[in-house]
Amino acid sequence: MSGMSGTSQRLLALLSLLQARRDWPGQVLAERLDVSPRTVRRDVDRLRDLGYPIRATKGPDGGYRLDAGAHLPPLLFDDEQAVALAIALRTAAGAGAGVGEAAARALGTVRQVMPARLRQRIDALEVTAVGTGDDRTADADPSVLAALTDAVRARRVLRLDHAGAAGTPAADAAPPTPPRRVEPHHVVHRHGRWYLLAWDLDRTDWRTFRADRVTPRTPAGARFEPGRSRAGTSQPS
Numbered sequence: 001m002s003g004m005s006g007t008s009q010r011l012l013a014l015l016s017l018l019q020a021r022r023d024w025p026g027q028v029l030a031e032r033l034d035v036s037p038r039t040v041r042r043d044v045d046r047l048r049d050l051g052y053p054i055r056a057t058k059g060p061d062g063g064y065r066l067d068a069g070a071h072l073p074p075l076l077f078d079d080e081q082a083v084a085l086a087i088a089l090r091t092a093a094g095a096g097a098g099v100g101e102a103a104a105r106a107l108g109t110v111r112q113v114m115p116a117r118l119r120q121r122i123d124a125l126e127v128t129a130v131g132t133g134d135d136r137t138a139d140a141d142p143s144v145l146a147a148l149t150d151a152v153r154a155r156r157v158l159r160l161d162h163a164g165a166a167g168t169p170a171a172d173a174a175p176p177t178p179p180r181r182v183e184p185h186h187v188v189h190r191h192g193r194w195y196l197l198a199w200d201l202d203r204t205d206w207r208t209f210r211a212d213r214v215t216p217r218t219p220a221g222a223r224f225e226p227g228r229s230r231a232g233t234s235q236p237s
Contacts, residue, residue, distance in 0.1 A: 007046070010035070014043050018054065018066040025063040040064075079121070082114060084142040086122040121146060140194040140211035147216040148196050151184045157201070157221030158184050163213035179217050182207065183224045 013033055017024060030037045044054050044064055057063040089107040111122055151158040159179040182198035189195075194211035 007043070010039075011043055011046060014040070015047060015052065015066075018052075018064065023057055023063050023065050025059070029064065079118065080142055082110075082118045083121055083146045085110060087142060087145055140214075144211055144214060144216060145187065145194060147218075148184060148211060148214070149187050151216070151220055152187060154220065155183075155223050155226055157224055158182050158198070159217035159221060160209070161215040161217070162209055163215075180207075180209075181221070182209075183226070185226060187211070 010033060014029065017029060017032060026037050026040055030040045033040065033043075035043075048054055053067040055065045055067050057065050086107060089103045089110070107122075111119055114122065148158070159181055161179050181201040182196075183201065184196055184198045186197040187194065188197060196209045196211055196214060198207055198209065199205075200207040
């Protein structure tokens with residue numbers, strides 16, 4: 001982790017390591033974080049001040065263990081974790097299963113403690129949950145889902161590469177295919193997978209794209225008017 005700078009980033013990294021396994025020798029933590037053992041001790045004290053129950057362990061080198069706490073301490077998230085958490089809570093809020101109201105309240109609570117830049121990303125997430133889950137998992141990249149929902153919210157044309165059914169990107173095929181140009185309308189979660197519902201400008205028809213097979217291109221295109229009429233088609237409800 002050489003080159004990591006800033007106390008906040010280092011605390012996030014330290015907390016992540018402590019959550020990854022039960023016991024950590026102090027020297028190993030110092031090497032993983034590329035800092036001195038003294039800095040690790042100071043950072044552990046900072047996390048304790050925030051409410052994380054970190055216990056020093058005995059041994060030749062000494063070490064640390066993150067114990068389960070009686071109270072939930074302040075949560076620390078990097079940007080990708082914040083987006084992933086918001087997606088999960090929005091999905092739970094719309095999917096029922098007896099936790100919808102609690103998930104909506106949890107999202108509101110998390111949003112209040114986020115810095116402004118993360119609140120903006122969370123607010124930009126517009127997803128729809130349809131049906132019940134199964135054994136599959138929503139394995140789309142959170143950064144891809146954020147890009148798709150940003151485009152939906154901004155009503156901007158999106159250029160994207162879409163992988164084929166076998167999982168091989170179309171761009172790897174011969175001959176190479178140009179990116180698809182679509183007007184994104186909804187990001188939908190159905191039966192454990194994420195989908196983008198969009199108007200395909202080149203095929204002049206509605207298309208559904210699996211989010212785990214989509215690679216958005218940047219920058220986003222021009223704005224579009226979602227209510228304009230299209231001959232022989234109707235907008236999805």
